[in-house]
Amino acid sequence: MNTEHSYITAEWLTEALRSTNTISSDVSVSAIETSVISGGMMANSYLIKLEYANGTGSEPASLVAKAPSSNPDSRKSGQEMDSYLKEVNFYKYIAPTLSMNVPKCYFAQIDPETSDFTLLLEDLNPATICLPRDCSLEKLKASIIQLALLHADTWNDEKLKNYDWLVDSAAPGHFERIKPMITKGWEVLKASADDRVRSNFERVGDGFLAIAERWLGDMGKRFCLAHCDYRMTNVMYTEDNESIAIDWQTLQLGRPGLDTFYLIANTLDPETRKAHETELLQVYYDTLLANGVEDYSFDDCIEDYEYGSLYAVMMVLATTYGIGATHLPDAYKRQIFFVVPRYWGFVDEHEILQRYSSQA
Helix, strand or coil, X not given: CCHHHCCCCHHHHHHHHHHCCCCCCCCEEEEEEEEEEECCCCEEEEEEXXXXXXXXXXXXXXXXXXXXXXXXXXXXXXXXXXXXXXXXXXXXXXXXXXXXXXXXXXXXXXXXXXCCEEEEEECCCCCECCCHXXXXXXXXXXXXHHHHHHHHHCCCCHHHHHXXXXXXXXXXXXXXXXXXXXXXXXXXXXXXXXXXXXCCHHHHHHHHHHHHHHHHCCHHHCCEEECCCCCHHHEEECCCCCEEECCCCCCEEECCHHHHHHHHHHXXXXXXXXXXXXXXXXXXXXXXXXXXXXXXXXXXXXXXXHHHHHHHHHHHHHHHHHHCCCCCCHHHHHHHHHHHHHHHHHHHHCCHHHHHHCCC
């Protein structure tokens, strides 16, 4: 285990799991085996296998531990954007209320001053992540149904605004908070661009920054709890193709299209997207209505989906800032410039920028 997180010992795990009644007071963790799952993007994750003294067999045999990233830039941005605070509090306060499939949480704590945090989550093995190129339409539909359950459960729920740690994207002052991040992210992204980007790259990026505040002004038209990074690498599938959402560091209150566009555009290449997006949005829409959402037309659903394309552009800029506040590491260039043509192309094709430019 990274020495930065070496406090996660058998003794520490015993106290943590007892504190949430995951194990009883007469059971203790006697030995652990730890391996790294990932590290450096926004958080470090570890798989921990556990042995128990006085165990009954009902205790988790393994779990996933998450802690802050070892990458200084990522950790700094995770603290600035309250990413760690949001994920910890999601598991503590919101996850238990949802119909959506999410990992079971055994323990969640954070120091609000330093943003040091630890999450102990269900090991979802043998569930696996499916890369976009291998994702079947059946899997994608399973994920969009789960997304609709999340949105239906939280649709225009004013009580969610009582959580002061949960960003309301339509709240006054939100744009001023994110403006330095996306502006710097765009500077870094432009400096990192190469022949993988198309001729519309700078025009769409510059155009988005010019209308971003007006675009954000439409965020409050309707809202729900949005995952805001809902893509294949943040979803796991069981052997029965059940979809389970992971990585909740980006959640906020916002329009539902923040998630529908992000999922579909990240998974399907542009031609496949055009062939299936209406079908997928119909599945999403039907699930919303079946779970109590009212006064929402399919035209509204399409409008939100198109609205979400500019969120995807913003997410690229924020992600670039988060992983490379001064420069974009080569390790991330390929994945970022893979999605840029998809988002920028959709914005161009549907003339999304023009809608907001005309409001000036």
